[in-house]
Amino acid sequence: MPEICRFLGIVITMYFDEHNPPHFHVRYNEHRASVDIGTLNIIAGVLPAKVRGLVEEWAELHRVELLDMWTSKKFHTVEPLV
Numbered sequence: 847m848p849e850i851c852r853f854l855g856i857v858i859t860m861y862f863d864e865h866n867p868p869h870f871h872v873r874y875n876e877h878r879a880s881v882d883i884g885t886l887n888i889i890a891g892v893l894p895a896k897v898r899g900l901v902e903e904w905a906e907l908h909r910v911e912l913l914d915m916w917t918s919k920k921f922h923t924v925e926p927l928v
């Protein structure tokens with residue numbers, strides 16, 4: 847499971863052979879969630895509201911790049927939220 851970004855204690859990963867819809871995984875302390883790239887809705891798990899907002903902000907900035915990684919399976923690191 848490649849780690850594609852880390853910022854403010856939030857770790858974003860994406861698996862190679864995952865089910866649809868296109869999504870990424872978020873870890874923050876004891877919290878875990880899967881986030882749909884298209885809608886930015888949490889499809890599994892729970893995140894604190896502040897962390898969810900930061901993840902949504904980050905994902906909005908990188909949505910095209912995330913969808914490209916999902917499709918191509920060519921993973922790379924993505925700029926963190928600053």
